[in-house]
Amino acid sequence: MLHGLLQLYSMQIKLYLREPVAFFFSLAYPTLLLLLFGFIYGNDPAPDFWGRNFGTVDASVPAYAGIIIGTVALMGIPIDTAASRENGVLRRYRATPLPPAVYLIASVLMYLTVALLGMLVLILAGKLVFGLRFSGSWPSVLAAFILSALAFYAFGYLIASLASSARVAQTIGMVIFFPMMFLSGAGMPIQLLPEGLRRISDFLPLTYVVRLIQGLWFDDALKTVWLPVLVLVGTLIVGSVLAARFFRWE
C-alpha cells in the first residue's frame, strides 16, 4: 500500500503543477506580492511597526504564509476535490483496492508539499532580493506552518463536501478567503486596520496563523504564541471531525 501511496502522491504533485491557475496562486502570487510591496516600502527596520530589527519584507514573508495556506486550503482543495467528485475521478479511484484513507493522505501530503514549495520560493525571493531577516528557529516555524496548513485543509475538504458542485465550492472558498486575507493580517499589516475591523480579526482563524508564524519568525518563544497554537489545534480537531463526517465520494 505504501507503493500505491507514493505513486499517487507523486502523480498528484505532477497534476497540480500542470494546472496553471493553481500553480500561479500557490507558487507565484505571494512572491509577486512580496516583490511589489518590497519595492514600494523597502525592508529597512521599522521600529514603530515591527520592532527595531525588522522591516516590511521581514514581516510580510511570515504573514504571506497565511495567503499560501489560505489559497491552497480554501480554493485549491475545495475546487479540485469537488471537481474530482463531480466528474467521477473519485469514483474511479474508489473502484480499486486503494483504501479511501490512503487517497486522502496522499492528497493532503501533496497539498502540504505544494504549500511548502510556495513558502520556499517566497523565502528565497525575500532573501535574495531584500536580504530577509530571521531570528526564530526553523523547526518551530516549520511545525507551525504544518499545523496551520492541516487545520485549514480540514475546512477545505469540508467545503468540498458541503458544496453541490465545483462552481459552488469555488464561490464558497472565495467568499471565505478574500475577506479573511485582508482582515487577518495575511495580506496587509493588521496595524493598518481601524479598531473595529481589528476586533473582527480576532474571530478569524487565519489571524492566528499569521500571529503564530510571525511570532515564531521574530522570536522563538512558545509563551508568546500559546493562544494561536491552541486556536489552531482546536480548529484542526473540529475541522477534521466535520470533514470526516461529511466527506462524500459521489
Add this chain to the structure above:
Amino acid sequence: MMQEQDVIIVEGLRKSYGAIKAVDNVTFQVRKNEIFGMVGPNGSGKTTTIECIEGLRHPDEGRLNVLGLDPQHNTHELRERTGVQLQSSNLPNRMRVGEAMNLFSSFYRQADDWRPLLKELGLADKQRALYSQLSGGQKQRLFVALALINRPEIVFLDELTTGLDPQARHATWDLVREIQGRGATVFLTTHFMEEAERLCDRVAILDHGRIIALDTPKQLVSQAGIGIRIIFKMKKQDMAAFQPARIGAIDGVRRVEQQEGEVVVYGQGDGLIGAIIHALETARVQICNLRTEQPNLEDAFLTLTGHTIRD
C-alpha cells in the same frame, strides 16, 4: 438453484432511492467464465444492481456473494480480484495514459505488465497522450485496460459500448470475447439488444427493477413465442384483389398485415413458407421480394415488457 461454479450469487436484492424502487427483489446467479448480460432500458436498475455487486452501493436487503466474498465486508479483497469499468467516471484531464496505467498498477497486489494490454487495446501510441486529448472510444478502451490491469477473475462492464461508433463497438465485442478466453467471467450491462444477443451466453432482462426473464438469447427469443415474419410484395392490382383471409386460414399463421405495398405474415411452424407460397400460387397472385425475418431479442423484449427498450 445454486451451483458450485457460480461466481456471483444474488438473492432477493432490493435497493430504493426514496420512494423509487430501483431494484426490487432480484435473484440470479452468474456462472464461472460465462459472459452474462443484463439488459433493460435506462432506469431499469441495471447500474444499481451491478454497483451493489461491485460493493460500490449498499443494498437495502438481500444476500450477495461474489467469488465467495461479501461485497460489503470484503470490499478490499473483492477489488483485488475483480475489474470494474464504471458508467460515469473519469481520470484527471492532465493525467497521461501511461501514467494512469502505472498508477493504477501500483494499487494492486499483483498487476500485469500493462504495455501489452495497451497494445492489444490499440492505445500503444497513446502512452504520452493526456486523458483530455483522448476520443470517447479511446477513453472507453483505457477504462477497459484499467479494468484488466490486475488479471481479474470477474470483469464488470457497465454500458461499455454506449457512445461508441459501430466499428468500435464490434472491436469491443471481440475484446470481451477475448477476456472470456483468458478464463475470466464477464458481467456486462447494455441497452443494445443486438449486443446482448451476439455477445452474451446468458441474458437477464430487467424492467422496472425486476428480472422478467433470464436465459440464453436463443431461448429467450423462442420462449417469447414470437415466430417468424414472412414478408413479400405483389403488384398493385393483385394487392387490391388480395384476400388476406386465405393466408390467415393457413395452419400456423397468426396474423396478416398489409403495409405500404408489402404483406407481412406472422406465424410459426415448419411448413409455413411452403404453404403460403402454395396458397398464393393457387390464387394466381404473383409475388416478389419474398424474405423471412427471424425474431430477435429486441422482439422478445417487446413481447415480454410490452414496450420497446427506448420507451
